[in-house]
Amino acid sequence: MRSDVQRDARHIHCGQRHARVESGMTGLLASRPMLEGQVRRRITALPGVQVLPDSVATGLLVERDRVTVVRLAGGEPMPADLVVDASGRGSRTPFWLDELGIVPPAEERVMLDVRYGTREFRRRPGDLDGDLIVVVAPTPDSPRGGVALAMEDDRWIVTLVG
Ligand SMILES: Cc1cc2nc3c(=O)[nH]c(=O)nc-3n(C[C@H](O)[C@H](O)[C@H](O)COP(=O)(O)OP(=O)(O)OC[C@H]3O[C@@H](n4cnc5c(N)ncnc54)[C@H](O)[C@@H]3O)c2cc1C
Numbered sequence: 001m002r003s004d005v006q007r008d009a010r011h012i013h014c015g016q017r018h019a020r021v022e023s024g025m026t027g028l029l030a031s032r033p034m035l036e037g038q039v040r041r042r043i044t045a046l047p048g049v050q051v052l053p054d055s056v057a058t059g060l061l062v063e064r065d066r067v068t069v070v071r072l073a074g075g076e077p078m079p080a081d082l083v084v085d086a087s088g089r090g091s092r093t094p095f096w097l098d099e100l101g102i103v104p105p106a107e108e109r110v111m112l113d114v115r116y117g118t119r120e121f122r123r124r125p126g127d128l129d130g131d132l133i134v135v136v137a138p139t140p141d142s143p144r145g146g147v148a149l150a151m152e153d154d155r156w157i158v159t160l161v162g
Pocket residue numbers: 055056057058086087088089092
């Protein structure tokens with residue numbers, strides 16, 4: 001769904017509602033499965049891109065200080081000029097490098113004392129007079145806030161944070 005991020009929104013800051021004006025800035029409102037599905041569709045349409053959907057990487061092989069092969073569970077090892085690890089926060093790369101005797105790069109961690117919870121609700125046509133975005137910003141005096149965003153298939157996604 002397309003929205004004007006100011007005109008279609010209720011931004012509330014320090015108890016005051018921001019003016020509703022046409023910003024000219026378009027916000028795309030979509031669920032994560034919708035977004036990832038679109039990205040996947042466009043990437044797989046590129047020439048030279050091949051997706052191996054059921055492959056699980058299980059390790060790396062190194063030759064002369066360079067990763068040259070990715071091991072796959074139950075599959076042929078895959079030779080590689082460049083390996084990008086995008087396996088998320090459960091990445092095994094630090095362990096694989098450790099097994100190979102390679103010192104992993106130093107990690108920098110930023111600790112944030114923030115908690116949040118999210119769930120979806122059905123969205124009816126008259127909800128919030130047709131507005132698509134609600135943002136209640138936390139402030140130092142009131143460190144709680146929330147966001148409600150309309151999504152495809154008549155849904156709201158609502159997050160409370162504090
Ligand atoms: C409950 C929850 C709510 C969240 N809410 C938000 C939010 O509202 N906004 C926000 O910005 N972020 C949110 N996040 C964080 C966000 O999901 C992550 O920051 C983001 O997904 C990280 O993206 P990524 O591509 O690095 O990793 P991921 O999305 O984790 O993708 C990693 C992929 O690698 C695959 N993989 C892993 N290991 C292997 C392997 N050995 N071989 C092959 N494939 C492998 C996995 O199957 C997965 O598909 C949330 C996270 C959680 C858990």
